[in-house]
Amino acid sequence: MDLDFSKLGGLITAVIQDHASGRVLMVGFMNEEAFRKTVETGYATFYSRSRNKLWLKGETSGHRLVVKEISTDCDKDALLVSVEALGPGVCHEGYQSCFFRTLREGQWVENQARTYDPAEVYR
Amino acid sequence: MDLDFSKLGGLITAVIQDHASGRVLMVGFMNEEAFRKTVETGYATFYSRSRNKLWLKGETSGHRLVVKEISTDCDKDALLVSVEALGPGVCHEGYQSCFFRTLREGQWVENQARTYDPAEVYR
Numbered sequence: 039m040d041l042d043f044s045k046l047g048g049l050i051t052a053v054i055q056d057h058a059s060g061r062v063l064m065v066g067f068m069n070e071e072a073f074r075k076t077v078e079t080g081y082a083t084f085y086s087r088s089r090n091k092l093w094l095k096g097e098t099s100g101h102r103l104v105v106k107e108i109s110t111d112c113d114k115d116a117l118l119v120s121v122e123a124l125g126p127g128v129c130h131e132g133y134q135s136c137f138f139r140t141l142r143e144g145q146w147v148e149n150q151a152r153t154y155d156p157a158e159v160y161r
Numbered sequence: 162m163d164l165d166f167s168k169l170g171g172l173i174t175a176v177i178q179d180h181a182s183g184r185v186l187m188v189g190f191m192n193e194e195a196f197r198k199t200v201e202t203g204y205a206t207f208y209s210r211s212r213n214k215l216w217l218k219g220e221t222s223g224h225r226l227v228v229k230e231i232s233t234d235c236d237k238d239a240l241l242v243s244v245e246a247l248g249p250g251v252c253h254e255g256y257q258s259c260f261f262r263t264l265r266e267g268q269w270v271e272n273q274a275r276t277y278d279p280a281e282v283y284r
Binding site for chain 2: 046053055059060064065077087107108109110112113114116131133138139140141148
């Protein structure tokens with residue numbers, strides 16, 4: 039399972055996609071340990087660049103990502119992880135997808151409604 | 162159009178997704194200039210980390226990516242670019258998507274057939 043972790047200082051990009059809808063939910067980073075945990079446990083695990091530690095997605099919110107399939111790209115420096123997302127949303131700001139802003143005439147405009155109240159989940 | 166280019170040394174991650182099928186085609190990186198060119202020209206333009214220069218996707222192959230929509234995530238450090246891909250494939254190895262290998266029992270296994278012969282395109 040040789041992946042190239044060298045280009046981003048020990049990390050690879052992981053694109054998280056909903057297995058049923060095809061919606062891209064978020065982008066995270068994994069180091070080798072996070073990748074191994076993801077494969078072993080079946081739950082998407084990232085490396086948090088801000089907290090400098092492993093981060094089991096959903097450890098606080100319960101909104102875990104159940105791995106359905108993992109693919110890698112030609113350079114083996116990126117992953118595409120197909121998931122079933124538990125809970126109403128992946129984004130810590132209360133949206134189903136982190137990509138909740140779309141460019142319209144030079145402005146970032148909200149493209150979806152909130153699916154939960156983050157204040158109720160993260161306290 | 163304030164984006165956060167600081168986390169990856171002047172770059173942000175750009176996930177390229179087929180606007181019709183929802184298939185994730187590739188992951189690239191953009192610096193501020195590549196992002197501006199992408200918006201201005203309507204063709205996905207990246208920053209090549211290996212060649213250290215702007216890279217209009219398809220400049221050699223003709224397989225350009227026509228931008229349909231650009232979204233950004235909660236942290237504004239990643240882009241989701243919805244495209245119409247011109248030509249038979251995005252991957253320089255001859256596949257429709259760069260994510261042509263899927264993990265099966267600890268091995269990366271090809272998940273799609275080649276759609277063109279790269280030797281005919283890149284010479």
